[in-house]
Amino acid sequence: MQQFQQYIGGGFSDGSARFESRDPATGSVWAMMPEAKSADVNAAVDAAEAAFLAPEWAGMTATARGKLLYRLADLVAENAQILAQLETRDTGKIIRETSAQIAYVAEYYRYYAGLADKIEGAHLPIDKPDMEVWLRREPVGIVAAVVPWNSQLFLSAVKIAPALAAGCTVVLKASEDGPAPMLEFARIFDQAGFPAGVLNVITGFGPECGAVLTSHPKVDHVAFTGGPDTARHVVRNSAENLASTSLELGGKSPFIVFEDADIESAVNAQISGIFAASGQSCVAGSRLIISNKIKDAFLTRLTEKAESVVIGSPDDMATEVGPLCTEGQIRTAVDLIAASDAAGAKVITGGAPLDRDGNYFPPTVIDCSEAPNAPCLTNEFFGPVLSVLSFDSEAEALQLANDTKFGLASGVFTKDLTRAHRMMRGLRAGIVWVNTYRAVSPIAPFGGHGLSGYGREGGLQSALDYTKVKAVWLRTSDDPIPDPFVMR
CATH class of the missing domain: 3.40.605.10 (Aldehyde Dehydrogenase; Chain A, domain 1)
Structure with a gap:
């Protein structure tokens, strides 16, 4: 002791x-x-x-x-x-x-x-x-x-x-x-x-x-x-x-992926944005806003990677997702997922605590395309839970991204430079990451x-x-x- x-x-x-x-x-x-x-x-x-x-x-x-x-x-x-x-x-x-x-x-x-x-x-x-x-x-x-x-x-x-x-x-x-x-x-x-x-x-x-x-x-x-x-x-x-x-x-940071994005790079960044640190980050990219043109392919690849994440003891260098810090976070996740399910959201993977000692919760992906009012879209989990929305136009993507009372971080994935600049200007957030996520430096302010x-x-x-x-x-x-x- x-x-x-x-x-x-x-x-x-x-x-x-x-x-x-x-x-x-x-x-x-x-x-x-x-x-x-x-x-x-x-x-x-x-x-x-x-x-x-x-x-x-x-x-x-x-x-x-x-x-x-x-x-x-x-x-x-x-x-x-x-x-x-x-x-x-x-x-x-x-x-x-x-x-x-x-x-x-x-x-x-x-x-x-x-x-x-x-x-x-x-x-x-x-x-x-x-x-x-x-x-x-x-x-x-x-x-x-x-x-x-x-x-x-x-x-x-x-x-x-x-x-x-x-x-x-x-x-x-x-x-x-x-x-x-x-x-x-x-x-x-x-x-x-x-x-x-x-x-x-x-x-x-x-x-x-x-x-x-x-x-x-x-x-x-x-x-x-x-x-x-x-x-x-x-x-x-x-x-x-x-x-x-x-x-x-805190935040409910939008992670926006356009149809021209490099899917593998964006998937890896989304994994980092929501499952790294077991989602226990104020800048967690917890709302994926994905173009309908690539939604199925993106979610398939994202789900494969989420389900292959190594969950284990936090002191093992091979572990990628460890336990949540408190039991209260587990209860929050369970309650919000149940309420979101009742609102019509669909759990793609994960969704329930692991049956083992400790506060373990698996990487979870919830499709909210048919449930725009699901509680998981507006409440911070502080855990490895990703909510998904889809869009058809740039204007719709921006509207979905800004539909939050939070305004800490955001991510945009696109190869279109002019679109990237339009999104930078339009996003109401203190941080905008373009084609990357969860990067910090003492030289750059955040808030x-x-x-x-x-x-x-x-x-x-x-x-x-x-x-x-x-x-x-x-x-x-x-x-x-x-x-x-x-x-x-």
Whole structure:
């Protein structure tokens, strides 16, 4: 039984309580986690505040902050396999993906390390001849970063790295489902040489941890990744402290395939888009919108590949689909599929949990061509379930793609360059992938609109979002100040 601790003010502790963490592949308890409650949250925020005000961090040059982030990047790369094994054990995500993804996470810290001393202000050509005015970009303050269990090293990096590059301090709340890799990350961070309290890592449950953190009067910005329902609570909580917020939420992303697409390439991308990570991705391409001219051939090939996917233990490098993280996801999938079947949708393959230990659900394809109101088309499964619609014209494809309250990601497969550009313009989504899917880089921002949230993570803009602008006025004239009762 492994024991994990929270990280507050540069020290490790057990928290106000402890809770069990279960292995999604077996259902057995494998570790004990620290459960943060209000006292722990307050201590973490106080530590972040003390660090933000202390000269060791507040007086550190941006270049020096960047060097610490470079050191952190190296440590993440050196410990990537340990972090990957813990993420696989605690969340069920397959080791072949966690290994590759976490190794790449180091590049996010390197990107923002290089950006730290390039966050610039400006000199304004002010319309008053005896004045000089500058704009300074200063850190926004104390950041509450809240991440879910899926891809958590990545989703925390796109918050921690730009926030620290900008000079903020951070309290990170890891998900209570699978927090082990983030608690281990705290140990790695501790070795990088940052002043105590610059980053604090806790985990716990909603009312006594998440709500206390996001409504805390000392928190200046809340960066949240999760579902729309929880996001609504976060926004309401932020009304207490008037903290700025950025929300990266879920999706029902359209994956559009035109008749001229390379079928094999599009099928492979669709497999990646919905069955990789067992469909547990906010950008999962969960709605296939396929031209009627190639629908039968495409679905035949897709079904063949779906049924040949290797389902097994997540720590086996041969496994392609592992277990879902929680039992609740299984129940959601079963209920939505039953409701969709009642609405006239047809399950082509999969559709029911596997009869084995653990939270295993097979790749599932549902044809909704005769059931345009099926619940599977509008609700996020967070599992390996693909819903299929078909179209006859480009206009119809675009209409189907945009028929959602979400707006995070989208994919378009076509060899027609002019059509691709029309679709890029017309799709209401924060990300448009053309002839590829599920690609990321620290250089490119991502985020959505509608029920997929607002704000962007990644890229230069993300670092700027962790700053506030201060206008500084300097009068250059030695003459007496004119009439004090007239505004200059």
